[in-house]
Amino acid sequence: MxxxxxxxxxxxxxxxxxxxxxxxxxxxxxxxxxxxxxxxxxxxxxxxxxxxxxxxxxxxxxxxxxxxxxxxxxxxxxxxxxEKLGPRDGVRSYLETAKDHGLKLAVASSSSGAWVNPHLERLGINGYFDAVLTGDLHKAKPDPDLYLAALDALGAEAADTIAFEDTPHGVTAAKAAGLTCVAVPNAITESLDFGQADVVLPSFTAKPLEALLTR
CATH class of the missing domain: 1.10.150 (DNA polymerase; domain 1)
Known part of the structure; x- marks a missing residue:
């Protein structure tokens, strides 16, 4: 699909x-x-x-x-x-590839818009996203509400959408909304249980986005 x-x-x-x-x-x-x-x-x-x-x-x-x-x-x-933090390695490449393929992109975060939006802008990646859904307007994860709102904002179906998460709570939310979920743990969360995820990657550089799009 x-x-x-x-x-x-x-x-x-x-x-x-x-x-x-x-x-x-x-x-x-x-x-x-x-x-x-x-x-x-x-x-x-x-x-x-x-x-x-x-x-x-x-x-x-x-x-x-x-x-x-x-x-x-x-x-x-x-x-x-x-102050000096940038996007995780490989993130910008994923976003560029997604745009090259004409994919719709959204952020779904339990944090507030006052936290997420300025950081997206500071990181220089805010322009990639068609929608930003945040926890001050939707139920936080592990509730699926943020992902359901993201699907609605993008006009997408769960079966056509991949979620990217770094925590088990986030994976739970994505799967409850019916999305395929790729876990990309960071140094803090890598020891946690990601058994619910469809794919677990050690980093965004471990596998090109194209390989996930042909799932």
Whole structure:
């Protein structure tokens, strides 16, 4: 069956923003004498609950802490770490190939539009996408709502569309919406279980997009 559309997760998939976010949380926890348990991070990665979950966990270890007072510093540190971040290796080649084949492209992210859109622009890849769907307007993953909204925005059918994800939560969302899903884990998520994915690639450079389009 020919592929007519591609839908990409943003954080950790198009760009490895998750490494910067994780580093900032680790630093914040250590400033308060606590190590961030990776199991807690993996439980929420790829969803909309990361920030409240991390602040709640820190508050459990440091009674009386004021999350709102820490929020501006935490946010500033993330943006400092992201200043020189580019797209993941091979992403731009995938996007160029997709456009050469006349495919429709969308982003489906649990993060907010205020986070995703400026980063897409800063990375210089916003112009590739026909639609950007975000978690401030749709139910976050692992709910399939973002992918269903992406299909609607592109005028595409699930059977004609491939999703690209870096977390099991994201894969669950894509499969629940009926899409073929290619998992491309990053350094943080590579040890997780991607058994639900149709294809698992170590990177976007491991296989050309054309090889996936002829699935």
């Amino acid at each position: 020919p592929t007519r559309a591609l839908v990409f997760d943003f954080d950790g998939t198009l760009a490895d923003t998750e490494s910067a976010v994780l580093q900032s949380w680790r630093e914040l926890f250590r400033e308060h004498g606590v190590e961030l348990p990776m199991a807690a991070w993996y439980a929420v990665i790829g969803t909309q609950h990361t920030t409240p979950a991390m602040f709640a966990l820190l508050a459990e270890h440091v009674p009386g802490i004021d999350p709102e007072a820490l929020r501006p510093k935490s946010k500033a540190r993330v943006f400092q770490l992201l």
